[in-house]
Amino acid sequence: MIIKDKVIKYGNNVDTDVIIPARYLNTTDEAELASHCFEDLDSDFKEKAKERKIIVGGENFGCGSSREHAPLSIKASGIKAIIAKSFARIFYRNSINTGLPLLVSIEASEHIKDSDEVEIDLDNGEIKDITTGITFKVPPLPDFIQKVISSGGYMKFTKKQLAKSK
Amino acid sequence: MNDGKKPQTMAQKILADHSGKEFVEEGEIVNASVDIVLGNDITMPLAIEEFKKIGAGKVFDNTKIVMVPDHFTPNKDIKSAQQCKILRDFAGEQDIINYFEIGEMGIEHALLPEKGLVLPGDLVIGADSHTCTYGALGAASTGVGSTDVAVAMATGKLWFMVPSTLKFDYKGSLKKWVTGKDLILYTIGMIGVDGALYRSMEFSGPSVRGLSMDSRFSMANMAIEAGGKFGIFEVDEKVEEYMRSKGKTGYKIYKSDSGASFEKVFNIDCTDIELQVATPHLPSNARNAMDLGEIKLDQVVIGSCTNGRMEDLEMAAKIFKGKKVSKSMRTIIIPATQKIYLEAMKKGLLEIFINAGCVVSTPTCGPCLGGHMGILAEGERAIATTNRNFVGRMGHPESEVYLSGPAVAAASAIAGRIAVPGEVI
Numbered sequence: 001m002i003i004k005d006k007v008i009k010y011g012n013n014v015d016t017d018v019i020i021p022a023r024y025l026n027t028t029d030e031a032e033l034a035s036h037c038f039e040d041l042d043s044d045f046k047e048k049a050k051e052r053k054i055i056v057g058g059e060n061f062g063c064g065s066s067r068e069h070a071p072l073s074i075k076a077s078g079i080k081a082i083i084a085k086s087f088a089r090i091f092y093r094n095s096i097n098t099g100l101p102l103l104v105s106i107e108a109s110e111h112i113k114d115s116d117e118v119e120i121d122l123d124n125g126e127i128k129d130i131t132t133g134i135t136f137k138v139p140p141l142p143d144f145i146q147k148v149i150s151s152g153g154y155m156k157f158t159k160k161q162l163a164k165s166k
Numbered sequence: 167m168n169d170g171k172k173p174q175t176m177a178q179k180i181l182a183d184h185s186g187k188e189f190v191e192e193g194e195i196v197n198a199s200v201d202i203v204l205g206n207d208i209t210m211p212l213a214i215e216e217f218k219k220i221g222a223g224k225v226f227d228n229t230k231i232v233m234v235p236d237h238f239t240p241n242k243d244i245k246s247a248q249q250c251k252i253l254r255d256f257a258g259e260q261d262i263i264n265y266f267e268i269g270e271m272g273i274e275h276a277l278l279p280e281k282g283l284v285l286p287g288d289l290v291i292g293a294d295s296h297t298c299t300y301g302a303l304g305a306a307s308t309g310v311g312s313t314d315v316a317v318a319m320a321t322g323k324l325w326f327m328v329p330s331t332l333k334f335d336y337k338g339s340l341k342k343w344v345t346g347k348d349l350i351l352y353t354i355g356m357i358g359v360d361g362a363l364y365r366s367m368e369f370s371g372p373s374v375r376g377l378s379m380d381s382r383f384s385m386a387n388m389a390i391e392a393g394g395k396f397g398i399f400e401v402d403e404k405v406e407e408y409m410r411s412k413g414k415t416g417y418k419i420y421k422s423d424s425g426a427s428f429e430k431v432f433n434i435d436c437t438d439i440e441l442q443v444a445t446p447h448l449p450s451n452a453r454n455a456m457d458l459g460e461i462k463l464d465q466v467v468i469g470s471c472t473n474g475r476m477e478d479l480e481m482a483a484k485i486f487k488g489k490k491v492s493k494s495m496r497t498i499i500i501p502a503t504q505k506i507y508l509e510a511m512k513k514g515l516l517e518i519f520i521n522a523g524c525v526v527s528t529p530t531c532g533p534c535l536g537g538h539m540g541i542l543a544e545g546e547r548a549i550a551t552t553n554r555n556f557v558g559r560m561g562h563p564e565s566e567v568y569l570s571g572p573a574v575a576a577a578s579a580i581a582g583r584i585a586v587p588g589e590v591i
């Protein structure tokens with residue numbers, strides 16, 4: 001899978017309270033969640049996300065609560081992938097489980113600038129900054145996780161497994 | 167097979183046992199059977215939606231699912247009421263016996279141990295990041311997402327990556343008023359909010375063996391604030407005594423082998439640890455409370471899954487006794503469970519709080535996550551015994567939260583600014 005888009009860049013420790021503040025967690029409606037995504041961190045996010053669909057973060061992206069509403073609201077905002085130096089563990093699980101691709105690359109995170117155009121090749125583990133022409137390799141995901149992603153998320157993966165065992 | 171008996175950590179052993187193996191490698195992904203699957207009024211509605219999509223029909227075991235509506239309860243507004251209703255209806259349909267309505271509830275991470283629902287050696291998952299709290303009982307316990315809970319409710323199993331372990335060895339006696347909260351804030355200050363990312367934090371040493379169970383729960387609770395997967399303690403006499411008081415025996419006790427590989431061992435001398443405060447906006451901004459200078463406050467919150475237990479309320483009451491909170495201070499005390507509330511009432515603590523000018527609320531997460539029951543306005547500042555001080559955590563994005571243990575919180579309520587007990591009593 002190839003994802004080609006422009007970048008919105010954020011810093012270290014982007015936490016789930018700024019991704020989707022708890023005051024909006026009394027719903028599971030994706031469009032409503034998306035309408036509040038990042039509003040405490042970046043009030044222009046909604047505007048930016050119309051044109052730019054890859055987020056680049058720093059260290060410990062998604063730290064804080066276990067709310068799956070966080071990757072859901074990002075995904076429902078139209079974001080197609082996130083690149084960061086590292087991800088918080090529950091956010092990492094939730095994103096994989098909901099089918100939002102995450103890429104860990106310290107170099108890419110440092111190099112890529114806000115608004116750069118980037119091409120991500122998930123199958124070959126490559127991130128290319130088209131604006132600067134530099135390509136970064138990313139480590140392949142563990143087998144099991146690849147299977148979950150290629151099934152379209154953990155729920156669909158499990159559904160398949162259950163059907164097989166019947 | 168583990169014929170040569172390769173040494174393993176507690177975390178490895180529990181994950182190995184729960185996935186039918188004798189040995190698991192760090193970094194290995196296992197599909198393990200879980201003992202408890204937990205969810206609350208925020209995360210469970212999503213999990214239930216996903217569960218229905220899997221099409222499994224019934225949950226794998228109706229005694230192993232625990233549902234606690236605690237975040238926006240008693241129902242804050244119509245939307246929250248709808249969310250709680252989804253849990254209640256599902257619990258009814260599926261005969262979930264461990265669904266706790268508000269009259270018997272509490273904040274989930276205080277409630278589950280209190281009810282004896284988690285045993286040492288259990289593998290527990292919960293769609294709440296502070297599920298790591300049960301590590302105080304020697305359980306491997308961690309927060310996951312709603313889809314994870316949906317899958318685990320359907321199959322009784324979940325994927326886990328076997329974590330490496332960071333060992334924290336605490337020595338030396340604690341200063342007056344210092345509790346587990348200070349030790350963990352100090353520790354997170356030392357390693358940072360991602361210092362234990364993906365790892366198991368194992369707490370050990372003579373100082374932690376001397377800690378009460380309540381203090382251990384606060385420490386395990388905040389493992390996630392360093393990015394940790396587990397925050398685990400060895401099972402000792404205190405844990406066994408705690409379990410006996412819940413009528414529970416016959417669980418399996420896991421200990422890290424002497425040759426087990428720890429990624430790193432931290433030796434921490436507690437004799438130097440002062441009362442701690444984490445300044446905005448990260449739990450890792452730990453400072454000595456007494457060094458902070460004049461920081462005026464608008465609100466104090468004593469409660470949450472970190473510090474809403476008996477030890478915390480007793481400590482606060484010692485400081486509030488015969489005193490008044492500062493004139494402009496809003497002081498909110500939230501016992502973590504109905505049982506703690508009742509005990510605090512019987513011991514006369516509630517009277518001390520009310521006489522001092524505090525309000526006492528029914529158990530709820532409430533202000534801890536900026537839900538309700540004490541939200542901050544623009545430019546306001548609070549000190550709280552909770553676990554997160556991220557931007558906007560307790561209300562307006564321009565408000566600030568400082569984190570501390572109960573002693574500093576109570577002293578600050580009286581002083582009207584951040585203070586240590588010695589300044590007010």
Ligand code: SF4
Nearest residue numbers: 273470471531534535
């Ligand atoms: S008290 Fe706070 S941290 Fe604990 S479960 Fe409730 S919202 Fe989460």
